[in-house]
Amino acid sequence: MSNSLSQHAIAPAEVLRGPGAWLQGIPRLAALGQRPLVLGRSAVTAQLRQQLVADLHQAGLQPHCAELQFDCCEEDLKKVSAICQNQGCDAVVAIGGGKVLDAGKLLAHRLSLACITVPTSAATCAGWTALANIYSVEGAFLGDVALARCPDLLIFDHDLVRQAPARTLASGIADAMAKWYESSVSSGASGDGLVQQAVQMARVLRDQLMLEAEFALQDPHGAAWERVAEACGLSAGLIGGIGGARCRTVAAHAVHNGLTQLEASHGRLHGEKVGFGILVQLRLEEVLGGNQLAGQSRRQLLPLFRKLGLPVSLEELGLAEAGLHQLQQACAFACSDDSDLHHLPFAVGPNDLLAALVSTCSSERQPA
Incomplete structure (x- = not known):
């Protein structure tokens, strides 16, 4: 110990x-x-x-x-x-x-x-x-x-x-789901009991949101809305508190941070950019890490995110007109030396990240 x-x-x-x-x-x-x-x-x-x-x-x-x-x-x-x-x-x-x-x-x-x-x-x-x-x-x-x-x-x-627009809840769902996809990578092998429990809480949170997100958006006066809204606004914070600094953000939030460097992305909510970042992180794990389960997870999330109205591509983020130089700028920021992206268990450079950014929707039907 x-x-x-x-x-x-x-x-x-x-x-x-x-x-x-x-x-x-x-x-x-x-x-x-x-x-x-x-x-x-x-x-x-x-x-x-x-x-x-x-x-x-x-x-x-x-x-x-x-x-x-x-x-x-x-x-x-x-x-x-x-x-x-x-x-x-x-x-x-x-x-x-x-x-x-x-x-x-x-x-x-x-x-x-x-x-x-x-x-x-x-x-x-x-x-x-x-x-x-x-x-x-x-x-x-x-x-x-x-x-x-x-x-x-x-x-x-x-x-x-x-009273908030449904779009804000969808954004919160994506932000909360990132708890699992990031903490399981950065802290999943930790021997710290509290960190282990936080990671498992993040998994349960992800599962709940996968099951109830659509129902919550369909009926803002239903029990599913209450559970999902509190999962996003409360439970996600509790997971971060219990897990502490070792239950870290990884590539999903690093992608968000990079995208904010581009003015064209400022019309998108925090969780919308983080949700896109989840897809990018899973693409990196699949291509650079050789993790086929990550590819399956990405293909599982894509239809759900689309049903929730979450952006799943650069075009849907409003970055269709972004030039190569701008995207390289965002990737360079996301890959800076102190970036959380480097909590991934393999090296990622700006060009690797750029390739993942433009291919989040690719190979949706490729066999596992």
């Missing part, structure tokens, strides 16, 4: 989930801060945020609102941090999608404030995790930041999440 110390930020201090969780959670929120900074971004959810802020006022709190102009980036964080300090805010309430939640967590971390996350979709598990992704003003991925702890309170209100 190893004597090395492992540190895990496993879960939020408290999680409230279910219909009406927001209103029921306000007393718990009030116990964390009376003058919260309410952080948001999307114009689509502006009216929703106004209602939630009104609820806070009605409960006797003194919220102050701030909006991000870009993705989670240093320029926005600097501006919002000044607002938070000037207004004497004592907590951060992040309401929105993954990038807003990441910005709220990082802001609370830097200012040593209580953090409350309120997801408005199930597109990612960002409301759960002790991790924040940093982007440039243009929307290109720059890196990630490990935080000291998970949020103090996560409010996963089904009524709020249900």
